[in-house]
Amino acid sequence: MNGLLYPLAAALAWIALAYRLVRGLRQDRRDPSLYSVGAAFALLGIIFTVSTPAVWARIDRVVAIPNLSLLISQGCVIAFSGTIQCIIIFWTHPRPGGWRLARRRIAWVLVVLVAMTVLFTAAGRQDEHPTDAAATYAQDPVYAAYLGCYIAMVALGFTDIVRLCLPYARAAGRVWLSRGLRLTAAGAGLGLLYCVVRAATLVEGRLGTDPKRLEALVPIFAALGAMLVIVGLTLPSFGPRLSRVAAWHAQRRAYRRMYPLWEAVTVTVPEVVLDPPASPGRGILRHVDRRLRRRVVEIGDGLRQLRHQMSEPVAGRPQDAAAQILVAGLAHEAERRARFDASVAGGTAGETSRGDEPQRRARWDAWRAALPAIGLRSTTPAGAGARPTGSGVEHEDFSAEVRRLVAVARALRGSSIPAAEAADPADIGQIGSRT
Structure with missing residues (x-):
């Protein structure tokens, strides 16, 4: 499943990044949302490119650090969650207050990334596991602490995304922006289910039971959630074009009928x-x-x-x-x-x-x-x-x-x-x- 869904999600993220950059640079190079949304797409592209088993194994062979791709992909998940929170904060809050809230999110992201890096280094060298490293080493206390930091930060981030998206979607005033925010919230909801599965992995590892029992659900929730977020973030941009295409089709059909x-x-x-x-x-x-x-x-x-x-x-x-x-x-x-x-x-x-x-x-x-x-x-x-x-x-x-x-x-x-x-x-x- 990882070898199918992860490359698909990566391709969608890179395509969305290219679309956003080409269209945004042509319209307004100074638009801050162009670079923030572009950064979110780039992070998603890195996450799912690195998580693809073939790429994972190649990176680890090149750097000679087993499972380094785990730290890279999960660190990018933390950064992506913080980036999305900042984007939504800028959409929903005036400039001074929005910057203050965004700086807090960025500070938390940096603190957690440092903590995860320290814990990953302290865990020592392990065997290569491109598809189930997190579940395999959940019984290790240091890895368990690392995974706990990761799950907590991602869950808080996705919860914040849902909390910010849904109220603003009702008051957005623009149809496609409202739909995009709802899709983003739905993707974050799947991200929360991913966190639940990862939390179950952590608990199973600490109890000594099988931590891989729910591992098959991880790529499903992660990839589908990311795809919904990608579509949700691009919908306000290309949604009006879909409306024009639908209107063109309806008019052409009426003309013929x-x-x-x-x-x-x-x-x-x-x-x-x-x-x-x-x-x-x-x-x-x-x-x-x-x-x-x-x-x-x-x-x-x-x-x-x-x-x-x-x-x-x-x-x-x-x-x-x-x-x-x-x-x-x-x-x-x-x-x-x-x-x-x-x-x-x-x-x-x-x-x-x-x-x-x-x-x-x-x-x-x-x-x-x-x-x-x-x-x-x-x-x-x-x-x-x-x-x-x-x-x-x-x-x-x-x-x-x-x-x-x-x-x-x-x-x-x-x-x-x-x-x-x-x-x-x-x-x-x-x-x-x-x-």
Whole structure:
């Protein structure tokens, strides 16, 4: 487990450090949080790089001091805990008071690191144990004192991190900062479980029982806790980018899902299309927000031109709205064809319109033929007009308008429109004469 989780946690820490430095140096080289958070990531990277069994053994062979990697990794854990406490203190306290509290934490870290170094040296030389050195030597009184100092300081540090993070997360005011603080607190909580396991190791060693009983839990709590802390510390930085990606995806999906309604309106009233493309597709990658708004505007403009064919404003259930739009579209097409044929017969139709009309009719006929069998009677009760469909931008809540139009588009393409008599293009004249 150490050989799998520790390299993964180390890689995540080094990646987070690189991301933080590249982004921070580009934005503000004088930002103190850039270097404090960078130091925390660097310490985590050292901890899990050194704790990886292959690296552990290589370091100890080079320096010829067995288990020196234990002192290096656990000393970095102490330093990391103090660094995180200082970061959170700077976030949550004004400058003079914050510096005073931070200096106390730093002093405690230095005292404990000196004590651990003295105890580690006094314990004498031991055999190499890259994966379970702490549990192996927990029965040694000097190692037990060393481990006790380590556990106490780490537990106090992680407790302080949880205590500082959670209250400030509730009052942070920034969504991603609040989430980051909660994730950091969760990582510190796993760190406390790591301390519990290490304390059990110490107790088992002093009682003469098996101190390795819970050793398999150590890499799980340590690595997963560190990963949560890494994500928590970087979340305020890259979280807003995730929001933008999510918004882009939602807008692109709405744009695609709105296509059946947009097609139904623009095939009937093609003049509302602001910039007719050669092939009006459903997928987009760039300028998604602008193109979504344009689609909503075009649908609204088209429906306004169909409004005189509707007995009720487009409102109510999406199925009813879809049925009304189809009825109005069929009636509008019948009127449009009758007007054009009359203008041709009277010799008033222009050459441009004569050339474009066959293509327009062919497109409309192809769209109509592709529709499922649908009813031509709207089932919207009289007086059910909750609100008319406009251009979309007239409404205060654009997102709500997009959701409503997507629902209508889904109903338009689906088979849930109230069924009456199916119509075919031959019925268009009769429909037009009834409106």
